Amino acid sequence: MRGIIATLATVWRIASPYFRSEERWAGRLLLAAIIAIELGIVAITVLINQWNARFYNALQDRNWDRFVYELGYFCVLATIFIIAAVYQLYLNQWLQIRWRRWMTRTYLDRWLDGSNHYRMQLLGDAADNPDQRIAEDIRLFIEGGILPLGLGLLNSIVTLGSFSVILWGLSAAAPLHLFGVAWNIPGYLFWAALLYAILGTALTHWIGKPLVALNFQQQRYEADFRFSLVRVRENAEQIALLEGEQAERNRLLGRFARLADNWMAIMTRTKRLTFLTAGYGQIASVFPIIVISPAYFAGAVQLGGLTQTASAFSSVQGALSFFVDAYRQLAVWSAVIERLDGFDRSILTAREIATTPPVIAIEPAGGTAVEIKDLAVKLPNGAPLVNAQDFVIAAGDKVLVTGPSGSGKSTLFRALAGIWPFGSGTIRVPTGAKVMILPQRPYFPIATLTDAIAYPAEPGTYDTAAIGDLITAVGLPALALRLDEEAHWNRMLSLGEQQRLGIARALLLKPDYLFLDEATASLDEAAEASVYRLLAERLPGTTIVSIGHRSTLTAFHSRRVTVERQAEGARLSEEPAAH
Ligand SMILES: Nc1ncnc2c1ncn2[C@@H]1O[C@H](COP(=O)(O)OP(=O)(O)OP(=O)(O)O)[C@@H](O)[C@H]1O
Numbered sequence: 001m002r003g004i005i006a007t008l009a010t011v012w013r014i015a016s017p018y019f020r021s022e023e024r025w026a027g028r029l030l031l032a033a034i035i036a037i038e039l040g041i042v043a044i045t046v047l048i049n050q051w052n053a054r055f056y057n058a059l060q061d062r063n064w065d066r067f068v069y070e071l072g073y074f075c076v077l078a079t080i081f082i083i084a085a086v087y088q089l090y091l092n093q094w095l096q097i098r099w100r101r102w103m104t105r106t107y108l109d110r111w112l113d114g115s116n117h118y119r120m121q122l123l124g125d126a127a128d129n130p131d132q133r134i135a136e137d138i139r140l141f142i143e144g145g146i147l148p149l150g151l152g153l154l155n156s157i158v159t160l161g162s163f164s165v166i167l168w169g170l171s172a173a174a175p176l177h178l179f180g181v182a183w184n185i186p187g188y189l190f191w192a193a194l195l196y197a198i199l200g201t202a203l204t205h206w207i208g209k210p211l212v213a214l215n216f217q218q219q220r221y222e223a224d225f226r227f228s229l230v231r232v233r234e235n236a237e238q239i240a241l242l243e244g245e246q247a248e249r250n251r252l253l254g255r256f257a258r259l260a261d262n263w264m265a266i267m268t269r270t271k272r273l274t275f276l277t278a279g280y281g282q283i284a285s286v287f288p289i290i291v292i293s294p295a296y297f298a299g300a301v302q303l304g305g306l307t308q309t310a311s312a313f314s315s316v317q318g319a320l321s322f323f324v325d326a327y328r329q330l331a332v333w334s335a336v337i338e339r340l341d342g343f344d345r346s347i348l349t350a351r352e353i354a355t356t357p358p359v360i361a362i363e364p365a366g367g368t369a370v371e372i373k374d375l376a377v378k379l380p381n382g383a384p385l386v387n388a389q390d391f392v393i394a395a396g397d398k399v400l401v402t403g404p405s406g407s408g409k410s411t412l413f414r415a416l417a418g419i420w421p422f423g424s425g426t427i428r429v430p431t432g433a434k435v436m437i438l439p440q441r442p443y444f445p446i447a448t449l450t451d452a453i454a455y456p457a458e459p460g461t462y463d464t465a466a467i468g469d470l471i472t473a474v475g476l477p478a479l480a481l482r483l484d485e486e487a488h489w490n491r492m493l494s495l496g497e498q499q500r501l502g503i504a505r506a507l508l509l510k511p512d513y514l515f516l517d518e519a520t521a522s523l524d525e526a527a528e529a530s531v532y533r534l535l536a537e538r539l540p541g542t543t544i545v546s547i548g549h550r551s552t553l554t555a556f557h558s559r560r561v562t563v564e565r566q567a568e569g570a571r572l573s574e575e576p577a578a579h
Helices: 002-020 024-060 064-122 130-173 188-208 210-234 236-242 245-297 303-320 327-355 409-417 449-454 464-473 495-509 525-538 551-556
Strands: 176-178 181-183 360-365 370-378 384-393 398-402 423-430 435-438 513-517 543-547 559-564 570-576
Touching: 002 024, 002 064, 002 130, 002 327, 024 064, 024 130, 024 303, 064 130, 064 327, 130 188, 130 303, 130 327, 176 245, 188 245, 188 303, 210 236, 210 245, 210 327, 236 245, 245 303, 360 370, 370 409, 384 409, 398 409, 398 551, 409 423, 409 435, 409 513, 409 543, 435 495, 449 464, 449 495, 464 495, 495 525, 525 551
Parallel strands: 360 423, 384 570, 398 543, 398 559, 435 513, 513 543
Antiparallel strands: 176 181, 370 384, 370 423, 559 570
């Protein structure tokens, strides 16, 4: 019970914000219309049930006029029903897409907000596969869950109420006759329907319960398998060079085997459940006739009464066993709820970690220098990585940062960029200064070369001819002729070429502070030297901080800082750069 309340609370937490958002009026109106139509549909079913009695009585009495009248009546009801059903579906789908669009936008905003997506990745796999959660789970939550299940529940409650009254009335009109004796059991038809449904629900719950966990696992295994395939695609070259195809094949088949084994378990469970639900559904079509047949054969009820009872009985029993039919849907749905909830929680954790002290605070400051104060950069597990008590990078400085591999140079840059949440201290950055970090492997979106270089600026922000000039200047004249070509540049170009394009991006965006994290390491020494000369020529006022291992880099820097590894975290030590 506590589990159900907690689940309902989670559903409320996920579903309700839309109806309080800026789109609330459209959402509420659509929902109200859908509910009104659903209630109308139940009212029509009640009218059809009453029509049933009159129609079959007319048949039994061979009353032609009555028969024709009732046929006409039915046509009117059927027409209204068809229109209601069509518009119910149409409005339902309309609400689905509006709601999904709003949720997708909201989740994307929260996921991408202030490097949250990066921090979530740092925090581990609490929210693995955000792609699945945003693309699939939101859809399943709305289309496959809350709307069909919520409306089904509403329909069941209203149907149950109206048809229980009818069944109660019919029980009085056709008292139970058994062994020649009239038994006076008030509402016996209703009680029979109730017992039948409770029995079915209890059995289904008992047999179907493991399906919840199994379905949850299944979707996880499917996502894992998909993710492994994507990894192979992304690392195709490495795998081919290492001849790792057999290893990949075995690994992929291993993942698939887990998926298939789980599926077998689902199949076995579903088989048992289907035996139950199919048997239950079959018996349901004759069970009410058996219950009312003594009264019929005793002459207490006409054929119309019999068919009306059968239809009312199946409506009550159908409503009560809503849970029975919805069980599999519920099982899949609760897995979706858990995943969306987990995603929500991990977005919150990632946000909290960036705002709950101690944090590395990036503060805007007057002056022109970047000032580091009492900085302690830590690993996600809290272990110290780099410490810097007092460190100033003045405007125009050219600083070379060296140090052993793994000493924390890149992480220090991440902290300077404000995306590394673990640690404490302050980094003061001049107000309005443009800071840019160039990594070893720059990222280019799949777009035209112009837009890929100008990223993340909006397409069209920069002059195409200027971008062409920069590409030529960084030593890629052939590429300057392909500015309008759309391609997967990261896959197509060599790492050295990508690094040259990264430099072109820096020249285009003209940052005040440029941090290069081994951003020219794949170029030969001569090319690297010409790139640094280009930077000095085109960005004379820009402060440059480079991480690099080559001694030839010293010539282009005025200061040299070494990250020295120590037990309590590396420290920065400075020595004058040799010229
Ligand atoms: N997300 C992370 N989770 C756990 N440890 C991390 C994470 N990122 C980096 N580290 C660890 O922090 C240490 C410093 O990494 P970093 O990339 O900053 O080193 P580096 O000095 O730039 O090395 P290199 O010269 O090889 O590029 C490494 O031991 C690395 O394993």
